[in-house]
Amino acid sequence: xxxxxxxxxxxxxxxxxxxxxxxxxxxxxxxxxxxxxxxxxxxxxxxxxxxxxxxxxxxxxxxxxxxxxxxxxxxxxxxxxxxxxxxxxxxxxxxxxxxxxxxxxxxxxxxxxxxxxxxxxxxxxxxxxxxxxxxxxxxxxxxxxxxxxxxxxxxxxxxxxxxxxxxxxxxxxxxxxxxxxxxxxxxxxxxxxxxxxxxxxxxxxxxxxxxxxxxxxxx
Amino acid sequence: xxxxxxxxxxxxxxxxxxxxxxxxxxxxxxxxxxxxxxxxxxxxxxxxxxxxxxxxxxxxxxxxxxxxxxxxxxxxxxxxxxxxxxxxxxxxxxxxxxxxxxxxxxxxxxxxxxxxxxxxxxxxxxxxxxxxxxxxxxxxxxxxxxxxxxxxxxxxxxxxxxxxxxxxxxxxxxxxxxxxxxxxxxxxxxxxxxxxxxxxxxxxxxxxxxxxxxxxxxxxxxxxxxxxxxxxxxxxxxxxxxx
Numbered sequence: 001x002x003x004x005x006x007x008x009x010x011x012x013x014x015x016x017x018x019x020x021x022x023x024x025x026x027x028x029x030x031x032x033x034x035x036x037x038x039x040x041x042x043x044x045x046x047x048x049x050x051x052x053x054x055x056x057x058x059x060x061x062x063x064x065x066x067x068x069x070x071x072x073x074x075x076x077x078x079x080x081x082x083x084x085x086x087x088x089x090x091x092x093x094x095x096x097x098x099x100x101x102x103x104x105x106x107x108x109x110x111x112x113x114x115x116x117x118x119x120x121x122x123x124x125x126x127x128x129x130x131x132x133x134x135x136x137x138x139x140x141x142x143x144x145x146x147x148x149x150x151x152x153x154x155x156x157x158x159x160x161x162x163x164x165x166x167x168x169x170x171x172x173x174x175x176x177x178x179x180x181x182x183x184x185x186x187x188x189x190x191x192x193x194x195x196x197x198x199x200x201x202x203x204x205x206x207x208x209x210x211x212x213x214x215x216x217x218x219x
Numbered sequence: 220x221x222x223x224x225x226x227x228x229x230x231x232x233x234x235x236x237x238x239x240x241x242x243x244x245x246x247x248x249x250x251x252x253x254x255x256x257x258x259x260x261x262x263x264x265x266x267x268x269x270x271x272x273x274x275x276x277x278x279x280x281x282x283x284x285x286x287x288x289x290x291x292x293x294x295x296x297x298x299x300x301x302x303x304x305x306x307x308x309x310x311x312x313x314x315x316x317x318x319x320x321x322x323x324x325x326x327x328x329x330x331x332x333x334x335x336x337x338x339x340x341x342x343x344x345x346x347x348x349x350x351x352x353x354x355x356x357x358x359x360x361x362x363x364x365x366x367x368x369x370x371x372x373x374x375x376x377x378x379x380x381x382x383x384x385x386x387x388x389x390x391x392x393x394x395x396x397x398x399x400x401x402x403x404x405x406x407x408x409x410x411x412x413x414x415x416x417x418x419x420x421x422x423x424x425x426x427x428x429x430x431x432x433x434x435x436x437x438x439x440x441x442x443x444x445x446x447x448x449x450x451x452x453x454x455x456x457x458x459x460x461x462x
Contacts, residue, residue, distance in 0.1 A: 055460020
């Protein structure tokens with residue numbers, strides 16, 4: 001609570017009483033024993049952001065990969081991987097989730113705002129197989145972030161993004177509560193079936209080009 | 220840790236030294252207050268400064284499409300700044316309300332003790348791709364791409380942030396339907412930091428904007444056009460450390 005006026009005043013011409021000094025100081029000391037609160041600071045005492053260490057409230061991890069886009073095509077490229085430069089990611093030709101990008105962090109107990117911003121690019125046979133993207137935290141895919149329906153009974157185009165063959169940018173994000181310690185955050189992708197082809201894919205068909213993974217630790 | 224008062228006992232000598240010792244302990248406590256000295260839930264929102272040191276926003280609520288074409292806005296090449304057009308309600312004319320957010324005071328990213336970086340969130344609605352005929356035909360896939368990117372401004376000059384370059388193509392034809400419009404949201408997110416803006420004379424970011432260009436296949440005869448619609452852009456200069 002706010003500081004109180006000292007109980008005893010020493011008066012000129014009178015002997016100083018040790019007990020009066022004790023009482024006056026003990027009141028003050030009690031304030032600093034866990035009783036300081038909002039009344040003890042001046043209004044606006046901490047309104048300057050520089051009163052706080054720069055990472056006191058927010059800490060951010062961000063990483064990115066750059067891929068020069070392919071020249072505009074007039075037909076399906078036979079091998080997309082051959083016509084882009086940089087660290088383009090290509091999906092694997094199985095149904096398993098595969099890592100597009102990942103980051104490892106060590107944080108406090110906090111909320112993490114995970115943002116993945118990336119370029120989804122067309123493959124050499126866009127009419128057959130779909131693709132899904134999602135965010136994964138410590139090995140668990142966050143279902144709410146997965147693109148597409150995930151079920152052929154609810155989507156005539158099959159699971160995930162597929163068949164209209166368009167290039168397009170995507171953003172996935174989620175706010176995730178975590179406990180203190182190390183965590184692995186990943187953008188993952190997987191091939192999936194379409195309405196017309198149910199067989200396992202025989203080649204990788206989708207690319208992820210420019211991409212950025214941002215993790216905001218929020219206190 | 221919180222201090223205990225060492226009491227002056229009755230009959231004890233009250234000397235300058237005994238008082239000074241106690242005053243010094245008290246001063247030491249005041250100069251090093253710890254977490255335990257503050258009552259639980261004592262500090263409120265009013266005691267915390269905002270971690271958003273500066274914000275800038277822009278919105279295009281256009282009720283009509285704005286168009287851009289490969290003649291006036293050709294894709295200049297990866298990471299280059301020329302010939303991009305800021306997305307605006309008058310399209311290629313460039314005279315409309317722009318998807319351009321200006322900070323009231325430039326954000327000095329070189330002041331790394333104050334700014335962690337600028338978080339940028341941008342979206343625009345991509346309607347369709349078409350040819351440039353008087354009665355345009357909606358284009359299908361493999362007729363070029365509409366390119367998007369974020370640019371930042373320092374000392375009046377715009378620079379393209381290469382890693383934010385994105386592209387979208389027209390949709391493929393669905394059997395029996397004819398060519399369809401695209402109607403896709405184009406989202407871009409990035410975190411602009413000091414390392415991104417070095418070498419420009421200074422590092423004071425004045426504004427952020429979203430730009431567009433058209434990447435036409437060389438083998439395609441006529442120009443191509445893209446139609447866009449609503450968009451929004453938010454830039455937040457954050458006081459944030461490195462995780």
